[in-house]
Structures are given as structure tokens and as C-alpha cells.
Amino acid sequence: xxxxxxxxxxxxxxxxxxxxxxxxxxxxxxxxxxxxxxxxxxxxxxxxxxxxxxxxxxxxxxxxxxxxxxxxxxxxxxxxxxxxxxxxxxxxxxxxxxxxxxxxxxxxxxxxxxxxxxxxxxxxxxxxxxxxxxxxxxxxxxxxxxxxxxxxxxxxxxxxxxxxxxxxxxxxxxxxxxxxxxxxxxxxxxxxxxxxxxxxxxxxxxxxxxxxxxxxxxxxxxxxxxxxxxxxxxxxxxxxxxxxxxxxxxxxxxxxxxxxxxxxxxxxxxxxxxxxxxxxxxxxxxxxxxxxxxxxxxxxxxxxxxxxxxxxxxxxxxxxxxxxxxxxxxxxxxxxxxxxxxxxxxxxxxxxxxxxxxxxxxxxxxxxxxxxxxxxxxxxxxxxxxxxx
Amino acid sequence: xxxxxxxxxxxxxxxxxxxxxxxxxxxxxxxxxxxxxxxxxxxxxxxxxxxxxxxxxxxxxxxxxxxxxxxxxxxxxxxxxxxxxxxxxxxxxxxxxxxxxxxxxxxxxxxxxxxxxxxxxxxxxxxxxxxxxxxxxxxxxxxxxxxxxxxxxxxxxxxxxxxxxxxxxxxxxxxxxxxxxxxxxxxxxxxxxxxxxxxxxxxxxxxxxxxxxxxxxxxxxxxxxxxxx
Numbered sequence: 001x002x003x004x005x006x007x008x009x010x011x012x013x014x015x016x017x018x019x020x021x022x023x024x025x026x027x028x029x030x031x032x033x034x035x036x037x038x039x040x041x042x043x044x045x046x047x048x049x050x051x052x053x054x055x056x057x058x059x060x061x062x063x064x065x066x067x068x069x070x071x072x073x074x075x076x077x078x079x080x081x082x083x084x085x086x087x088x089x090x091x092x093x094x095x096x097x098x099x100x101x102x103x104x105x106x107x108x109x110x111x112x113x114x115x116x117x118x119x120x121x122x123x124x125x126x127x128x129x130x131x132x133x134x135x136x137x138x139x140x141x142x143x144x145x146x147x148x149x150x151x152x153x154x155x156x157x158x159x160x161x162x163x164x165x166x167x168x169x170x171x172x173x174x175x176x177x178x179x180x181x182x183x184x185x186x187x188x189x190x191x192x193x194x195x196x197x198x199x200x201x202x203x204x205x206x207x208x209x210x211x212x213x214x215x216x217x218x219x220x221x222x223x224x225x226x227x228x229x230x231x232x233x234x235x236x237x238x239x240x241x242x243x244x245x246x247x248x249x250x251x252x253x254x255x256x257x258x259x260x261x262x263x264x265x266x267x268x269x270x271x272x273x274x275x276x277x278x279x280x281x282x283x284x285x286x287x288x289x290x291x292x293x294x295x296x297x298x299x300x301x302x303x304x305x306x307x308x309x310x311x312x313x314x315x316x317x318x319x320x321x322x323x324x325x326x327x328x329x330x331x332x333x334x335x336x337x338x339x340x341x342x343x344x345x346x347x348x349x350x351x352x353x354x355x356x357x358x359x360x361x362x363x364x365x366x367x368x369x370x371x372x373x374x375x376x377x378x379x380x381x382x383x384x385x386x387x388x389x
Numbered sequence: 390x391x392x393x394x395x396x397x398x399x400x401x402x403x404x405x406x407x408x409x410x411x412x413x414x415x416x417x418x419x420x421x422x423x424x425x426x427x428x429x430x431x432x433x434x435x436x437x438x439x440x441x442x443x444x445x446x447x448x449x450x451x452x453x454x455x456x457x458x459x460x461x462x463x464x465x466x467x468x469x470x471x472x473x474x475x476x477x478x479x480x481x482x483x484x485x486x487x488x489x490x491x492x493x494x495x496x497x498x499x500x501x502x503x504x505x506x507x508x509x510x511x512x513x514x515x516x517x518x519x520x521x522x523x524x525x526x527x528x529x530x531x532x533x534x535x536x537x538x539x540x541x542x543x544x545x546x547x548x549x550x551x552x553x554x555x556x557x558x559x560x561x562x563x564x565x566x567x568x569x570x571x572x573x574x575x576x577x578x579x580x581x582x583x584x585x586x587x588x589x590x591x592x593x594x595x596x597x598x599x600x601x602x603x604x605x606x607x608x609x610x611x612x613x614x615x616x617x618x
Contacts (some may be wrong), residue, residue: 017536073393186430190430191428191455192428193452194425285456365456366456
């Protein structure tokens, strides 16, 4: 199936190539992406709202699109097994949600440390307690420093495109890091809407493990020689600096990913109405809700700009600084209780009292667009009142 | 492409009644008609008779917003228990209904709604329609599992949001092909309803009959008149 590939430059094809319409769900969009990704192995463990995607990928395996697929014992086992498959030089895919992400947590820094371009989709949902299967993206805040690249999809279209783009970015020799592609569960996975798909015979080129900066493990290169001896932090003085420099190299690799994100994803952020005095900065489904809020505001004669943050790791500090240079207010709506995106934005900007960390919705409900519009209006109002003093 | 005002629909039902499938069929039909539409469900643990909602947004303009429809123009109630036993995610059941909005309720006879609710509905200038969807589904299609199609028929009788041709094509796609992937319980219900017909095309013909019959069986109920009694 992978040999069907007729496209030399998949990256350009994804950005500018022909597409056909489909009225599908986000889960179906994930399947359409994986179908075109030349994946060697996918390993699944069910959890709502991720289950449909990995079920559909099981169907892809049955049709011969994937070389191997199975259901593991739990999420930790899944993430450990894809680690093994990637060590062996395969292109792998898996997905999970909320509590599954937390259960598998130990493996994410392991992927980054082993410099594996694993692509994992996260269909974000609430984490207990109180229990919720509904959309919420607090798990992203918990993954910010695992070393993986993190991309946040606004809708099913993004989810599809970003999975394919994630492979292109993650597998660059100077990057070679895992990439998490995140979408807000249900809002994206279970929403059926019109999307544009690349041709049926479009494929990524097969993964070439010879381009990896670390050797693939096989009988010639046994795992123990590489992973244990130099890096395990023992009393041996050299291992501490080896461990530290290896860490630094992971961070440097994420920095080097920026240029590839610009090339394959068209940038780390997207800006609408540049030069606005008020911006809404958001990622994921909060971007869609913000688009509706901007319509409401326009109806009331208020101009607001929109910053869609696509890459969370690496974080677009410079792009944000430039985009809001002349702005007075930056409103950050989020689907989580912690407000991790607002923290990231505040840490990136000077004059960061311009940032309003909210509104935030969590517990599973959608974010009414007027809630965002009201926040914009109160920020403007507060500035007027303060300015008058 | 025909032009249409923003039309947001909330379908409140019980698990197994096909509210999610009805939304899929309606949204897909709107898409075929060249309109913008999005469809999504809301449910907890997937089990029969638990509250299940689905939402359809139809408009000539691009629809961005996601999640549950908070301010519907139309609310379709698939089972009286949604109202009488509070089996829905909003209280009261018509919470958020827009002025001049439509309520379509599956019930053989008008329900005795609370005076307070009737007053609020009258203030909203809401229109209430009843359709005995489960009864007609059983009579025409031979299965209560076709209640959702009868509800779509009731809606079509009130507002022609999509063409009948697209509704039919959308049903063909949903029930006919091998492409649709459902959860285990939805797949089992699909099999149960399809098992009643030798061919999917027969089922679709019956469904078209059902849509017409449900449209003809609508009764309008005026909350304002009731309030004065």
C-alpha cells in the first residue's frame, strides 16, 4: 500500500495539492490521515473519545494499509510498545485520551530521550476526579515539558493535516522527536463536518531509519550499549554531563523544529486582522469559538484580531511578541481549569498585564461565544475606567 | 446553493432512539444541498434509555462553533421522558430556545406541561408540534427503531431545511454502504432495523413513506391558548 505512492514532495502536496470534499467526523479524519501516512505499526487501547479512531485504524490494518496492529494491555503498555517498535526503525502511530495520557506518562519523556519520531494523537478529555469523558485539555498542560513537539488542532481538518505534517516535521534528521497532535475530544472527534482530503493515492514517503540521528536497534546495535551505559546517572562523573548534554540536545532539536513547522505547517501561529488593538489568542476548539465571538463583536462595531496558536511545543514566543506589539489587550479563552496557555503567553510577552487569562470552560460544556465577546468588552471597558483615573 | 438563516437544532432523546443517527442524516443532507452544516452528539455512558442529545447546525454561512447547541431554533424531543422525567442535559427541557422557536415532541397526545413552562414558551412565541413518531414508525416501518426517521418526517413537515432528495441520499449512505463505523451498540441497532427488510432499498422506501406519514400526522399546539384556560 505504501508503495502506491506517486508523490515526490508530500509536504508541498499537503499544503497546495488538490483535495476533495468529504463530510466526515474527526475520528474518520484521523483514519484518513493514517491511511496516507505509510505507518508500519499501530497499537491501540480503547478510551473515549479516542476509541473510534483506533478502531478505524484497526480496519486499515485489516485492509493492509498497516503492517502490524494490536490491542495492548493498557495505555502504558501501548506507549512502551510503540517505543519498542520505533527503536526497531518503524513508523508508528497510536492515540489516547485524558486518563490514558496520564497512565502512560512515564513513556513520553522516554520517547523524546530516545529521539523517536513517534506520532501520537491525543483526543483530550477531562481527567478524574470528578470524572468526565467530555472535552477539556488540561492534559496538554501536563505534557508541556516532556520533550515532545505539541500541535493543537482546531478542527477535524487540522487534525487530519497535522498528523501527516507531524511525521514530516518529527522525522527530520535535525529534529527526530516525538510529536503529539492534540484535539479537543468530542468537539473534534465526534463532530461531522465538511473537510478537504488529499487524493486517495496520496502517501507520505516511507520512513527511512538511516536518516535518524541515533542508530536503529538490531542485533548489530544492541539496546544496552546505547541506553544504559553512557546515560544512566551513576557515581561515574562522565555520565552526569552526558545525561545533561543529551537533555540539552533534545531541547535544541525542538528549537530546530521551528523552521520545519514553518515549512510544513505554514507557521507556528496564524493571525487574522493583524494590527488590532484587541486580540483573542487561543488554540484548539477555543479558536473556533473565538471566530464566532469575533463575529458577535463585529456586529457591535468592535474590531478584534485572532491569533491561532498551532504549535505549543516549540512555543511561538517571537511570533506572539510581533503579533501583539501594538495591542492593548490579549484575551486567552481555554478549555481547561488550569489556564496553561495563558501562563505560556504571559511568560512570553513583555507588558503582560495586557493578558486576560480567560474565559475558561471545563467540566465538559462548550464555550459560548458571547462569553469570549464579553471578556473582550470588559477588558476594553476596564482600560477606559482606569485610563480616566 | 439555497440561502438559509442560521438554523440550530437540538435533538433530545434516550439512548437507542436514534437521535445521533437522525442528526447525521439531516446534517449530511444539508451538506449535499450545498449548505454549511455540522453535526455532533453529546452523551455520557453509551447505554439504552440514558439521556442522549445530538445537535445539527445548518446555515448558508460557515459555522465555526462546536459542542452542544445552547440556543436552538428547533428542539426535537424524541421521548416524553425527556420532559416528564428530566432525561436531558438542560432544565427546563426548552432552555435556550430562541424567540419564535419550534418544539417538536414525540407523543401520542399533548403532554401536560407545567404552567410556568407554558408561560415561558408563550412569551417566546414558541410553536409546539406533536407527532406520534414511535406509533407511526411501528405502523409504517414495522419498528419503533425507526422513530428517528419519523421525527425527521415531522421536522420536514414543519420546516423544509433540506431537500427530500438529499434526505433520501443521506439515508442511503448511512444505511446502505459499508463505510459507516458505529460503536458496538449502534451497530447492533443498525442490524436490528436493517434485519426487518430484505434489502436496504426497501428500508429506504419505507423510510420515505414514514417521513410523509409523520409530516401528515403533525398537530400544532398553542401554548398561549393553553395558558389562558
